Amino acid sequence: MSxxxxxxxxxxxxxxxxxxxxxxxxxxxxxxxxxxxxRPGHGRLLTRASVPYLLIMPAVLGxxxxxxxxxxxxxxxxxxxxxGDARRFSGLANYRRLLDDPxxxxxxxxxxLILVVQVPLMLGLALLVALGLNSTKVWLRPLWRLGxxxxxxxxxxxxxxxxSVILNHDAGLLNWVLSLFGVDRVxxxxxxxxxRVGVVLVITWxxxxxxxxxxxxxxxxxxxxxxxxxxxxxxxxxxxxxxITLPQLRPILLLTVVLxxxxxxxxxxxxxxxxxxxxxxxxxxxTMYLYNNGFKYFDFGYASALAYALALIVSVLxxxxxxxxxxxx
Numbered sequence: 465m466s467x468x469x470x471x472x473x474x475x476x477x478x479x480x481x482x483x484x485x486x487x488x489x490x491x492x493x494x495x496x497x498x499x500x501x502x503r504p505g506h507g508r509l510l511t512r513a514s515v516p517y518l519l520i521m522p523a524v525l526g527x528x529x530x531x532x533x534x535x536x537x538x539x540x541x542x543x544x545x546x547x548g549d550a551r552r553f554s555g556l557a558n559y560r561r562l563l564d565d566p567x568x569x570x571x572x573x574x575x576x577l578i579l580v581v582q583v584p585l586m587l588g589l590a591l592l593v594a595l596g597l598n599s600t601k602v603w604l605r606p607l608w609r610l611g612x613x614x615x616x617x618x619x620x621x622x623x624x625x626x627x628s629v630i631l632n633h634d635a636g637l638l639n640w641v642l643s644l645f646g647v648d649r650v651x652x653x654x655x656x657x658x659x660r661v662g663v664v665l666v667i668t669w670x671x672x673x674x675x676x677x678x679x680x681x682x683x684x685x686x687x688x689x690x691x692x693x694x695x696x697x698x699x700x701x702x703x704x705x706x707x708i709t710l711p712q713l714r715p716i717l718l719l720t721v722v723l724x725x726x727x728x729x730x731x732x733x734x735x736x737x738x739x740x741x742x743x744x745x746x747x748x749x750x751t752m753y754l755y756n757n758g759f760k761y762f763d764f765g766y767a768s769a770l771a772y773a774l775a776l777i778v779s780v781l782x783x784x785x786x787x788x789x790x791x792x793x
Contacts, residue, residue: 538768538771538772539768539772541764541765541768542558542559542765542768542769542771542772543555543556543558543765544765545557545558545765546765547762547764551765554765558765558766558768558769559769559773561766561769562766562769562770562773567745567748567753568750568753568770570745570748571745571748571749571750571752571753572750572777574660574745574746574747574748574749575728575729575731575749575750577660578660578663578664578667578728578731578749579725579728579729581664582664582667582668582728583721583724583725583728585664585668586667586668586671586672586675586724587675587717587720587721587724589668589672589676590672590673590674590675590676590678590679590720591676591679593612593672593673593676593679594676594677594679594680594682594683595679595683597609597612597676597680598680598683598684609677609680612672612673612676612677613673613674613676613677614673615669615670615672615673616670616671616673616674618670620670620733620734620737621733621737623666623669623670623734624666624733624734624736624737624738625737627662627665627666627669627738628653628737628738631652631653631662631665631738632652632653633649633650633651633652633653633654634649636652638650638652639652653738653739653743654743655743656743656744656746657746659738659739659742659743659746659747660746660747662738662739663731663734663735663738663739663747666734666738667728667731667734670734671724671727675720675724678716678719678720679713679716679720681716682712682713682715682716683709683713685712686708686709686712686713690708690712691704691708694707694708714789717789718785718786718789718790721785721789722782722785722786725778725781725782725785726778726782729750729774729777729778729781730751730774730778731749731751732749732751732752732755735747735748735749735752736752736755741753741756750770750773750774751774753770754767754770754771754774755767757770
C-alpha cells in the first residue's frame with residue numbers, strides 16, 4: 465500500500481514517489497508551459513519548416529513584382545487598343561493586325577537572314593579559335609585568351625559607334641585598307657546588302673571571343689586518355705575531332721547555339737546604332753520594329769503583341785534545337 469507524498473516532503477522523495485526525474489521541480493505555476501515546450505504564440509513564425517520559405521521570400525517577391533506582373537500586364541495590354549483612358553479591350557485584333565502587317569514580315573525576314581548567316585559563322589570561328597588557344601604549341605596563351613575575350617566586354621552601343629566610324633564610306637578605316645589593294649570603296653552602311661554585312665561583322669566581332677572561351681573550357685574538360693587511345697588505334701586529327709571532340713562538346717555546342725539564336729532574334733543595339741534600320745528597312749529587326757511602335761508611335765498594344773509573337777518564335781526554335789541537338793537517352 466503506497467502513501468501519497470505530503471506537501472512538506474523533500475523533492476527527492478516526491479520524485480521517487482511520482483517517478484519524475486530528481487533535480488527538477490514539480491511545482492509550477494498554473495498555466496505555465498512544461499519543460500521543452502515553447503510558450504503559446506512564441507516561435508511559430510521561425511520554425512524549421514518555415515525558415516526556407518522566409519529565405520526565398522525576397523527573391524519570390526522580386527520576381528513577382530519585376531517579372532511576373534510586367535509579363536501579365538504586357539499580355540493584357542496586347543489585348544487592348546488605344547492609350548490611357550481611351551484604352552479598350554479588343555481581343556486578338558493586334559495579333560490579326562500582326563499577321564497582315566508587311567513591315568513585320570520584312571523585319572522578321574531580316575532577322576532570320578542575319579540569324580542564318582551570322583550564328584553559324586560566329587560559332588564556327590569561335591570553335592576554331594578555341595582549338596588554337598587549346599594547343600600547347602601556342603606561346604603566351606593567357607595573353608591571347610585575354611585578347612580574344614576583350615571585345616565581348618565592350619558595350620554594344622560603343623561597339624556600334626566604333627564600327628560606324630570604321631565602316632564610314634568616305635573616311636572609314638576599312639575602305640582605306642581596301643584602297644591600298646586597289647579595291648573600290650564599299651558603301652557599307654548605305655547599301656542594303658552591305659549594311660546587313662556590316663551588322664553581321666559587328667555581332668561576329670563582339671561575341672566570337674565569348675563563345676570561344678566557352679568552347680575552350682569544354683575542350684580542357686575532355687580527358688586526354690580518349691585522344692591517346694584514339695591515336696593508338698590509328699585515328700588521325702580529323703577523325704579524333706569528329707569522334708571525340710564534337711561529341712564531348714555537345715552540351716556546350718547546344719548552349720551556345722540556343723543562346724546565340726535568342727540573342728540574334730532579340731537583335732537591337734547594333735543595327736539601331738549603325739543604320740537605324742535602313743537603308744530601305746534592310747536592317748530593320750523585330751525588336752527595332754517593336755521599339756518603334758512602343759516608344760515612337762506609342763502603340764503599346766501592338767508593341768506588346770509583337771513582343772509575345774517574338775517570345776513564341778524564340779520558344780519554338782529553342783525547343784526544336786534542344787530536341788535536335790540534345791542528348792539522346
